[in-house]
Amino acid sequence: MDLIIPTVSQGLLWSLMAIGVYITFRVLDIADLTVEGSFPLGAATAAACLLAGWSPIPAMLAAGFAGMLSGVVTGILCTKLKIPALLAGILTMIALYSVNLHIMGKANLSLLQIDTIFSLYAVPDFTAATMILLVGAVVVILTGVLCYWFFGTEIGAAIRATGCNPHMIRANGINTDNTIILGLLISNALVAFSGALVAQANGFADVGMGVGTIVIGLASVIIGEVLFGTRSFKNCLISVILGSIVYRAVIAIVLQMGMPPNDLKLFTAILVAIALSMPLFQAKLKKRGVGQYVKD
Amino acid sequence: MLKIENISKTFNPKTITEKIALRGVSLHLKPGDFVTVIGGNGAGKSTLMNSIAGTFRVDTGKIVIDGEDITKWPEHKRAKYIGRVFQDPMMGTAANMQIEENMAIASRRGRVPTLRWSSAAEQREFIREQLKTLNLGLEDRLESKVGLLSGGQRQALTLLMATLVEPKLLLLDEHTAALDPKTAAQVLGLTNEIVNKRKLTTLMITHNMRDALSCGNRLIMMHEGKILIDVGGEEKKNLSVKDLLEMFERAAGSEMNSDALLLS
Numbered sequence: 001m002d003l004i005i006p007t008v009s010q011g012l013l014w015s016l017m018a019i020g021v022y023i024t025f026r027v028l029d030i031a032d033l034t035v036e037g038s039f040p041l042g043a044a045t046a047a048a049c050l051l052a053g054w055s056p057i058p059a060m061l062a063a064g065f066a067g068m069l070s071g072v073v074t075g076i077l078c079t080k081l082k083i084p085a086l087l088a089g090i091l092t093m094i095a096l097y098s099v100n101l102h103i104m105g106k107a108n109l110s111l112l113q114i115d116t117i118f119s120l121y122a123v124p125d126f127t128a129a130t131m132i133l134l135v136g137a138v139v140v141i142l143t144g145v146l147c148y149w150f151f152g153t154e155i156g157a158a159i160r161a162t163g164c165n166p167h168m169i170r171a172n173g174i175n176t177d178n179t180i181i182l183g184l185l186i187s188n189a190l191v192a193f194s195g196a197l198v199a200q201a202n203g204f205a206d207v208g209m210g211v212g213t214i215v216i217g218l219a220s221v222i223i224g225e226v227l228f229g230t231r232s233f234k235n236c237l238i239s240v241i242l243g244s245i246v247y248r249a250v251i252a253i254v255l256q257m258g259m260p261p262n263d264l265k266l267f268t269a270i271l272v273a274i275a276l277s278m279p280l281f282q283a284k285l286k287k288r289g290v291g292q293y294v295k296d
Numbered sequence: 297m298l299k300i301e302n303i304s305k306t307f308n309p310k311t312i313t314e315k316i317a318l319r320g321v322s323l324h325l326k327p328g329d330f331v332t333v334i335g336g337n338g339a340g341k342s343t344l345m346n347s348i349a350g351t352f353r354v355d356t357g358k359i360v361i362d363g364e365d366i367t368k369w370p371e372h373k374r375a376k377y378i379g380r381v382f383q384d385p386m387m388g389t390a391a392n393m394q395i396e397e398n399m400a401i402a403s404r405r406g407r408v409p410t411l412r413w414s415s416a417a418e419q420r421e422f423i424r425e426q427l428k429t430l431n432l433g434l435e436d437r438l439e440s441k442v443g444l445l446s447g448g449q450r451q452a453l454t455l456l457m458a459t460l461v462e463p464k465l466l467l468l469d470e471h472t473a474a475l476d477p478k479t480a481a482q483v484l485g486l487t488n489e490i491v492n493k494r495k496l497t498t499l500m501i502t503h504n505m506r507d508a509l510s511c512g513n514r515l516i517m518m519h520e521g522k523i524l525i526d527v528g529g530e531e532k533k534n535l536s537v538k539d540l541l542e543m544f545e546r547a548a549g550s551e552m553n554s555d556a557l558l559l560s
Contacts, residue, residue: 153409154409154412154413157397157409158401160390161390165390168387169390170375171388172402172404173372175372
C-alpha cells in the first residue's frame, strides 16, 4: 500500500515527458530521440542552477528553456539541413551528453542538501512523498490545460495538420519547417521540465538518467491510448498522463514480484515492441476473421 | 492573371535518370480563364502544375501572378494566391482532423496563424453554410474526422476548401482521376459550378478528352514538355475528340499513343 503514493507521483512527474513524446511521435509523426538528451539536460540545468543558489521555479524555467533550445537544434537539423528526423534526434542527443557534463561539471550532482520545489513550499503536515504527489498533480494539470489550449489555437492546429498531412497544410499557406521546429521546441521543453522535476524528487541529477527515456515515453503513450482511448485531443492528453501512471504501476508490480531491477529496460523495450506491433496482429486476426466469415 | 514565361525544368540533371520535363513553356491566362490541360503520360502537365504551385523551383523562366513575380517564392507563400486540388483524394485534407478543423484551416489560407482559438464558434455558421452548398450532408457532420469520408466526398471538400478564400488561381491536378465514373462526374459538375459562378481563373489537368472539351473556355495540349495545341473560344466549342486527335497528329508529326487518353 505504501507504494501507491510514490508510484503515482513518479507517474505524474514523468507524464510531462510522455506528453512531450506524444507531441512528436503522434502529433508531428516524428520519432524524436532528442528526448534521451533533453531529459537529463533539464535535470542537469535545474540541478546546476539550484546548486548555484537559484530558487526552484527559476531553475526549472531555465531547464525548460534549455529543453526548448535542444528541440530547436533538432528541428533545424531535420528541416533546414534535411537530415532525417531520426538521425537529427540522435545527433542532438549525443551532443547533449557532452553539454550535460559541462553544465554539471561532473557526472552526478546531489540535491539532498538543498531546497527543491518539493521542500521549499512544503506544507507542515504533509510528508515529503505527499508533497511530491501534490506538486506533481498541480504541475501536470496546469501543463495539460496549457497544451489543450495551445493545440486548439490556429498555430496549434497548424502543427497538428503538419503531422497529419504536410501537403495539405503547405497548400494552405503554412511553412511546415516552422511548425516542425515549434513542435519539437514544445516537446523538448516539456521533457526537460520533466527531467528537472524528477531530479528534484529523486535528489540527484545524473548524466546517464536519460537512457531509455524515449522507450518509457512511448510505453506511456501506447498504454494510455489502449486503455483510455484516443477520441479527441483532450482524451489523448488525459490518456498519456494516465498511461504514464499505469506504466509506473506496472514497473512497481513486476519489481515487487521479484524481477531484478537490471532487467527493467529490457522489460520496457519488450513491452513497447509488443504494443507497437499490435496493429499488425490485429489486422491479421481481422483478416482471418473475415476469411472465415466468407467461407461460412 | 497568370503569366508564365519560358519556364523549363529538368529532373536529375546530368545523371542516368535525367528527365527533361518542361522545355520553355509560356502561357498567359486572362482573369476568369478556365483552361483545361491534356496530354499523355510524361507530357509535362503535372510538372507545369507543380512549377506554378511551387513544389519545386523551375530552372529557367518566370512565373507571375497578378503582376507579382512568384518564381522564387516557396510553396507555402504561393498558397496565398493559389488554391489546389490534388489527384490523390488523401492529399488535400488532414484525415485525423475534424471536417470543421479542416475548413477552419482553409478559411485562413495565406494568413499567418495566431494564438486565437482555431474553431471559433462565430465561424461555425459560415462553415456550415459553405458545406451545405456541396449537398453531401457534411454540414451535419462538422465533428467527424475527414478520414471517415469517401474519396469523392474528400475531393469535394478539398475543392470547397481551395476556393473558400478566393484564389487568384485555382489548380486542379487530375482531381477526378482517382474516383469512380459516377463520383468523378459529380465532382466535375461541382467544379464547373464553382468555377463558372465565381469566374475563377483555373487550370485543370484531365486525362479525359471529353471533359477537356466540355469544360472551360480554352484547351491546351502538352507533348514532350511543350504546349502543342492551344485553342480557345468558338474554335474550342466546336471541337470534337476526333478533331483534337487530328490536330495532335498534324502538330506532333506522330500518332497519339497514350492509351489512357484514347480510351477515356
